Amino acid sequence: MVTEFGRQPxxxxxxxxxxxxxxxxxxxxxxxxxxxxxxxxxxxxxxxxLRNLSRIPVLxxxxxxEQPKEQRLERAGV
Amino acid sequence: MMERExxxxxxxxxxxxxxxxxVLGGADFxxxxxxxxxxxxxxxxxxxxxxxxxxxxxxxxxxxLIFLIVGxxxxxxxxxxxxxxxxxxxxxxxxIGIVLRGAAFMFRTYAVNATxxxxxxxxxxxxxxxxxxxxxxxxxxxxxSGRIRAHGNYVETDLGTTWTTPFALTIGAMAVSLCAVLxxxxxxxxxxxxxxxxxxxxxxxxxCLPVQ
Numbered sequence: 584m585v586t587e588f589g590r591q592p593x594x595x596x597x598x599x600x601x602x603x604x605x606x607x608x609x610x611x612x613x614x615x616x617x618x619x620x621x622x623x624x625x626x627x628x629x630x631x632x633l634r635n636l637s638r639i640p641v642l643x644x645x646x647x648x649e650q651p652k653e654q655r656l657e658r659a660g661v
Numbered sequence: 662m663m664e665r666e667x668x669x670x671x672x673x674x675x676x677x678x679x680x681x682x683x684v685l686g687g688a689d690f691x692x693x694x695x696x697x698x699x700x701x702x703x704x705x706x707x708x709x710x711x712x713x714x715x716x717x718x719x720x721x722x723x724x725x726l727i728f729l730i731v732g733x734x735x736x737x738x739x740x741x742x743x744x745x746x747x748x749x750x751x752x753x754x755x756x757i758g759i760v761l762r763g764a765a766f767m768f769r770t771y772a773v774n775a776t777x778x779x780x781x782x783x784x785x786x787x788x789x790x791x792x793x794x795x796x797x798x799x800x801x802x803x804x805x806s807g808r809i810r811a812h813g814n815y816v817e818t819d820l821g822t823t824w825t826t827p828f829a830l831t832i833g834a835m836a837v838s839l840c841a842v843l844x845x846x847x848x849x850x851x852x853x854x855x856x857x858x859x860x861x862x863x864x865x866x867x868x869c870l871p872v873q
Contacts, residue, residue: 606742608749609818621757625764632771 671736675729682725684843687836689715689722691844693762693790694837695864696783708783710860712770714851720763746816747809751796751824758793761785791837798836802829 590596594604692715699707734741745752765786772779803809803823809816823829845864852860 603814606746607815607817608746609820610749614749614753617757621760625760628764628768632768636771 668736671732675732675736678725678728678732682722682729683839685722686725687794687840688843688847690790690794691840691842692848693787694794694841695844695848697787697791698841707860707863710852710857711848714848715766716770723759726759743811743816744804744809747811747819748800748803748824749818750820751800751803755793755796755800758789758796762789762793765789794836794840795833796824798833799824799829801836802826802832805832 592601593599594601692711696708696711699705699711733744762785765782768782769779769786772782803819803826806823806826806828808823808826809819848864849861852864
């Protein structure tokens, strides 16, 4: 924050002014709104999915709890 | 003179990255297109196979895109600024496409069991995989056609004059078919390695008969 404010009105000190660096692109508000909606939806889906995943019953043997997780990781190729 | 030569070297490096992205990332998109075009009795089998084949590589290929963006931004900042302003709309749509594609792939993989959830995200994945390379093609055509004009430092956001010309749309369609053909080739090899004669036939014929 201090570096950002202290440098004003320059974006690159002594080289590029903030007013020259602002984009001339239109419809920025709309795109910001659309991106926000998309990310909120993705976040909600993720939470829903993780809740469902956490409800999968653990298999019989005590040490087997790890196994389904590894299988899933392999499927996703992580 | 030195600066000129340096610029050529920068372009050469970026061009190599561009080819790598077209071949590797393109095949990645293409797998999604094949997923989109999976019809007939083996459709579900094809989808499962595509999904498995894509698993280990899918996000690694997009490192080339990041390299390209950072490369153009660093090496040609003025061009980067003007292009990203003029082509703001298609670039935004491409970004949405890439975001949804990645998220959809992951959601489908980690879904607990096959439900509407998986099929909806499967559709999102294949649709995003088709639209994104199409838009990338139209953007490339818009740049190549030389119609983007800057008035001094001011560039207007183009809402669809340079990247929706017949030429740009043709290049977009070409980009989609290129990706699909590449992916079909990779998938044919992959299927023959896993000794699945039925899928080898399907993917071998895919580029010639998009809908079977």
